[in-house]
Amino acid sequence: MASPCEVHVAEPDRALAERVVATAAAEAARIEAKFSRYRRGNVVDAINSARGRTIVVDEETARLLDYAHELNELSDGKFDVTSGALRRVWRFDGGDRVPSRDAVEQVLATVGWHRARWRSPELTLLPGMEIDLGGIGKEYAVDRAAALVRPLSARCLLNFGGDLLALGPQQHDRPWRVGVESVSGDAAAAKQIDLGVGALATSGDARRYLQKDGKRYGHILDPATGWPVVDAPRSVTVAAPTCTQAGMLATLALLRGRDAEAFLDAEGVQYWALR
Amino acid sequence: MQLKNGKSPTFRRIGAPLAAATCALLGQSAPREVAAQELMPWDIDTSLLIYSESDGRVRDTSLNARARKEIREEKFLDLTLAIDSLTGASPSGAVPASTVQTFTSPSGNSQYTVGAGAQALDTSFLDTRTALSANWEMPLTRLALLSVGASLSDEYDYTHTGLNARLARDFNNRNTTLSFGLALANDTISPVGGSPVPLAPLLGLGNQTNKRGDQSKDVTDLLFGVTQVLNRHTIVQLNYSLSQADGYLTDPYKLLSVVDPVTGNPVPGPAGSGLSRYLFERRPDTRDKQSLYGLVKRDFNGDVLEASYRYMTDDWGVDSHTVELRYRWSFGSGRYLQPHVRFYQQTAADFYRTVLFNGAPLPTYATADHRLGEFDGLTLGVKYGRATARGGEWSTRVEYYTQTGNPAPGSAVGALANFDLYPDLNALIAQFSYKFGRR
Numbered sequence: 009m010a011s012p013c014e015v016h017v018a019e020p021d022r023a024l025a026e027r028v029v030a031t032a033a034a035e036a037a038r039i040e041a042k043f044s045r046y047r048r049g050n051v052v053d054a055i056n057s058a059r060g061r062t063i064v065v066d067e068e069t070a071r072l073l074d075y076a077h078e079l080n081e082l083s084d085g086k087f088d089v090t091s092g093a094l095r096r097v098w099r100f101d102g103g104d105r106v107p108s109r110d111a112v113e114q115v116l117a118t119v120g121w122h123r124a125r126w127r128s129p130e131l132t133l134l135p136g137m138e139i140d141l142g143g144i145g146k147e148y149a150v151d152r153a154a155a156l157v158r159p160l161s162a163r164c165l166l167n168f169g170g171d172l173l174a175l176g177p178q179q180h181d182r183p184w185r186v187g188v189e190s191v192s193g194d195a196a197a198a199k200q201i202d203l204g205v206g207a208l209a210t211s212g213d214a215r216r217y218l219q220k221d222g223k224r225y226g227h228i229l230d231p232a233t234g235w236p237v238v239d240a241p242r243s244v245t246v247a248a249p250t251c252t253q254a255g256m257l258a259t260l261a262l263l264r265g266r267d268a269e270a271f272l273d274a275e276g277v278q279y280w281a282l283r
Numbered sequence: 284m285q286l287k288n289g290k291s292p293t294f295r296r297i298g299a300p301l302a303a304a305t306c307a308l309l310g311q312s313a314p315r316e317v318a319a320q321e322l323m324p325w326d327i328d329t330s331l332l333i334y335s336e337s338d339g340r341v342r343d344t345s346l347n348a349r350a351r352k353e354i355r356e357e358k359f360l361d362l363t364l365a366i367d368s369l370t371g372a373s374p375s376g377a378v379p380a381s382t383v384q385t386f387t388s389p390s391g392n393s394q395y396t397v398g399a400g401a402q403a404l405d406t407s408f409l410d411t412r413t414a415l416s417a418n419w420e421m422p423l424t425r426l427a428l429l430s431v432g433a434s435l436s437d438e439y440d441y442t443h444t445g446l447n448a449r450l451a452r453d454f455n456n457r458n459t460t461l462s463f464g465l466a467l468a469n470d471t472i473s474p475v476g477g478s479p480v481p482l483a484p485l486l487g488l489g490n491q492t493n494k495r496g497d498q499s500k501d502v503t504d505l506l507f508g509v510t511q512v513l514n515r516h517t518i519v520q521l522n523y524s525l526s527q528a529d530g531y532l533t534d535p536y537k538l539l540s541v542v543d544p545v546t547g548n549p550v551p552g553p554a555g556s557g558l559s560r561y562l563f564e565r566r567p568d569t570r571d572k573q574s575l576y577g578l579v580k581r582d583f584n585g586d587v588l589e590a591s592y593r594y595m596t597d598d599w600g601v602d603s604h605t606v607e608l609r610y611r612w613s614f615g616s617g618r619y620l621q622p623h624v625r626f627y628q629q630t631a632a633d634f635y636r637t638v639l640f641n642g643a644p645l646p647t648y649a650t651a652d653h654r655l656g657e658f659d660g661l662t663l664g665v666k667y668g669r670a671t672a673r674g675g676e677w678s679t680r681v682e683y684y685t686q687t688g689n690p691a692p693g694s695a696v697g698a699l700a701n702f703d704l705y706p707d708l709n710a711l712i713a714q715f716s717y718k719f720g721r722r
Contacts, residue, residue, distance in 0.1 A: 020514075071308050075307070079301075082295075083297075151309050151313070152309070155309065155312065155313075199321055200321070200322040201320065201321050202320045202322060203318070203319045206314070207317065249313070250313050250314060252309065253305045256301060256305070275298050276298065277298070278317070
């Protein structure tokens with residue numbers, strides 16, 4: 009999943025703790041293998057190398073595509089699983105290589121969920137289009153792993169690269185203490201959150217950005233323009249019952265740019281935004 | 284979080300459709316609960332404590348504040364401030380007499396009298412104490428924790444400076460913690476009117492010829508502790524501590540009455556002073572204490588029982604036993620009631636004397652301080668606490684302390700048999716606390 013995954017278990021029974029870790033790790037590995045766009049031979053690879061042919065997907069992939077479709081609608085097109093193609097011209101490595109307008113325009117012709125034809129379970133993309141489920145995958149993996157671990161009745165915290173979910177507190181009155189990374193590169197956590205149950209997901213550009221002529225380009229791209237969203241918070245952390253919900257709210261907020269906080273306020277969710 | 288300026292845009296609310304879509308993705312069993320709370324940057328504890336002895340004796344009003352902050356990840360700074368205001372009267376050590384007794388106050392500038400048969404209380408007792416401490420706590424390794432600190436306190440006749448360090452390390456899957464602590468203190472005593480020459484007589488008004496300058500003492504404390512988690516509900520703790528004090532350990536304000544060995548009546552003091560004979564006390568220059576402390580803490584579905592025992596022994600001949608019990612009874616929505624019982628018993632110091640007899644050779648050391656006598660103390664109390672909505676807590680504690688002791692054997696000669704040579708002490712303790720912050 010290109011980021012460290014941790015499972016913390018607060019149980020004295022070692023065998024139980026090991027079962028929890030093994031279950032979560034197996035599910036994370038399964039989802040990564042199936043949906044990573046960096047792997048050859050999986051369903052995402054099949055879709056991205058279809059060159060205009062229609063691909064019939066399995067039931068789980070169909071549910072994820074339905075979800076992507078729904079989010080695209082709810083965000084007025086801002087959340088778009090086909091916007092990953094823009095990464096061919098945008099490389100957020102902390103450097104200063106901002107692409108030319110022409111280069112962005114050229115890629116933009118292959119971006120846009122409205123250009124895809126999705127009739128579950130059949131997906132047809134235009135040649136040159138590709139999808140990337142990375143924006144949902146990590147949070148989805150946390151929720152899926154949690155669903156498999158829950159029947160084991162262990163107090164635990166799943167942390168897949170900063171997106172996390174607690175199945176109950178460590179002890180009766182001792183929640184999990186979670187640090188939100190500071191955006192200034194400071195080693196100390198910017199905020200600390202006690203999580204008893206539920207999920208926290210963070211979206212941000214703490215380490216993925218470009219900087220040129222004093223202007224900072226965060227890695228959240230607006231599929232309508234092909235350019236990074238401007239004036240978005242550096243990081244948004246949202247609390248929600250599921251990690252997927254939390255992650256989507258955080259991402260949708262960032263896509264709103266300067267109105268990120270107003271959007272989250274209107275949703276009435278618990279959030280922490282760092283600018 | 285950013286302050287919004289200008290008018291907020293209006294958004295289509297997507298919470299409900301997003302929740303429904305997420306449910307469709309994850310299945311109907313998707314959880315619907317979340318409990319998250321941001322921690323405040325500081326933990327603050329504040330309290331007001333009132334300790335009041337009966338019969339107008341000592342009254343202490345104490346204000347305490349403690350602030351704790353995580354400065355770096357798992358590195359904490361702890362600051363405390365305490366201000367104590369002591370008023371009232373404290374027993375001077377002299378025994379009652381059938382006649383009025385006159386005493387020169389420590390400053391030598393005034394005198395006070397004590398009625399026939401009354402306990403000799405020094406009413407010039409008044410003090411304000413300010414104490415500060417700072418502590419830094421940091422992990423050394425994943426399993427070892429180091430804390431170092433400094434303390435300072437000041438009152439008009441006493442200054443304390445101290446340094447301390449504690450090292451704790453977890454073993455055995457964090458079920459066992461071994462700790463080692465070291466504390467060093469250096470205190471300066473500047474008694475009002477000077478420090479009296481030990482066992483020298485109390486002199487008349489304006490005569491301070493038997494007073495000397497400032498005194499000091501050094502105290503070293505060592506602590507070895509083991510904490511063991513027995514199971515999910517029980518922990519036990521065992522501490523052994525060693526304390527060595529060196530220097531001026533005498534109380535510069537305490538006296539002993541010198542009485543006639545047959546009649547028990549006061550004998551005349553220094554010529555021309557108009558006083559009876561009272562000698563300033565004298566304690567050894569060193570004191571070595573050892574103590575053993577055991578604690579069991581057990582959780583009964585949210586209620587907590589705490590039972591502890593301490594045995595202390597020192598080379599002054601004082602041995603003490605303390606048994607303490609607390610039961611924290613939680614009755615929902617963060618409220619609890621915690622009854623508390625403490626029983627204390629100590630033997631007298633070898634040099635504890637209620638009086639000195641005229642004509643007998645002077646002992647090397649002598650004190651009539653009741654705190655070094657043989658006594659039993661019983662504390663009964665109850666604490667009520669209530670959590671606030673933001674994770675803080677209010678609490679009120681009320682306790683009653685009663686102490687009964689015995690004079691040194693063979694003291695009640697002649698007229699002294701008519702007096703209570705070790706009066707009971709009763710005190711009321713009330714404390715109001717408020718904590719808030721990140722807990």
